[in-house]
Amino acid sequence: QVQLVESGGGVVQPGKSLRLSCAASGFIFSNYAMHWVRQAPGKGLEWVAVISYDESKENYADSVKGRFTISRDNSMNTLYLQMNSLRPEDTAVYYCGRDSEVVFITTVDYWGQGTLVTVSS
Amino acid sequence: DIQMTQSPSTLSASVGDRVTITCRASQSISTWLAWYQQKPGKAPKFLIYKASTLESGVPSRFSGSGSGTEFTLTISSLQPDDFATYYCQQYHTHSTFGQGTKVEIK
Numbered sequence: 001q002v003q004l005v006e007s008g009g010g011v012v013q014p015g016k017s018l019r020l021s022c023a024a025s026g027f028i029f030s031n032y033a034m035h036w037v038r039q040a041p042g043k044g045l046e047w048v049a050v051i052s053y054d055e056s057k058e059n060y061a062d063s064v065k066g067r068f069t070i071s072r073d074n075s076m077n078t079l080y081l082q083m084n085s086l087r088p089e090d091t092a093v094y095y096c097g098r099d100s101e102v103v104f105i106t107t108v109d110y111w112g113q114g115t116l117v118t119v120s121s
Numbered sequence: 122d123i124q125m126t127q128s129p130s131t132l133s134a135s136v137g138d139r140v141t142i143t144c145r146a147s148q149s150i151s152t153w154l155a156w157y158q159q160k161p162g163k164a165p166k167f168l169i170y171k172a173s174t175l176e177s178g179v180p181s182r183f184s185g186s187g188s189g190t191e192f193t194l195t196i197s198s199l200q201p202d203d204f205a206t207y208y209c210q211q212y213h214t215h216s217t218f219g220q221g222t223k224v225e226i227k
Contacts, residue, residue: 035216045157045165045208047216059215062122095164100155107155107212109176111164 002026002110004096009115012086022079022096022112030054030074033099035108036081038092038117048094049081050105057105064090086119093117123147123211127219133227140196142222144209149189153213156185156194159221160205168207169194199224 008020022034036048049060049070058070069082079096093116097108124147134140144154152172157165167176169185172192182197196203204226209219 037218044221045159045210045218047210047218050216061215100167100170105212106153107167107170107210107216108165109167109170111167113164 002098004098004110004112006094006096006112006115009094009117011118011120013121014087014119016086017082017084018086018117020081020083020094020096020115020117022081024077024079024096024098027098029072029077031102033103033105034070034072034079035097035099036070036079037095037097037108037111038090039095039114040089040092043092046092050099051079052105053099053103059105083117086117088119091117091119123150123214123217125209125211125217125219127207127209127222129222130220131223131225133225134199135227136199136201138199138227140199140203140224142194142207142209142224144187144192144194144219146190146192146211146213150211150213152188153211154185154187154192155210155212156183157208157210158203158205159208165208196224 003025035050051070071080093114095114096112098110100109154172156169159165173185
């Protein structure tokens with residue numbers, strides 16, 4: 001069965017950096033685009049970034065462009081999100097998600113349980 | 122950026138009611154629209170894609186329709202397990218979620 005397990009969350013000061021990881025299992029990781037989606041406390045879902053199955057494409061929400069970098073290691077079945085210049089408004093639960101289609105970038109069918117990032121001094 | 126607007130923000134309903142949630146896109150997205158259900162403290166659950174295609178395992182009381190800029194999610198007969206928050210998501214250009222519709226017990 002598809003499993004996605006995020007890690008790396010925690011409390012970080014404004015302006016600092018943090019790297020999230022998402023370990024994938026139960027499917028052929030290298031066949032699927034992967035997404036990050038976040039949810040601030042008590043708020044709705046916000047799509048953050050996507051990376052294509054072969055790392056050839058990356059797209060970002062305007063709110064994180066230039067500060068966050070999505071990457072993947074297909075040999076390790078792991079997705080990453082490098083977050084730099086963190087702001088209090090980046091405080092959220094961060095979910096990784098598998099794209100619903102092989103090869104193409106579409107939407108998310110499987111989700112991890114999320115990891116909480118708190119940006120506070 | 123494509124903006125997604127859901128209405129209503131909150132909906133009070135009873136078990137057995139027919140429920141409809143609307144999602145409007147700021148520009149045409151064809152049928153590149155998905156719907157999710159989320160319960161408190163849990164990850165979202167994938168319900169519908171391509172505006173009207175039910176994901177495997179999703180009960181048939183859920184249905185989606187629409188194209189272009191206007192879409193609906195309908196629950197034909199609300200069940201106790203359906204009280205949750207529902208989100209639409211466009212994936213025509215990058216991705217954007219609606220702000221969510223909370224379906225609560227009347």
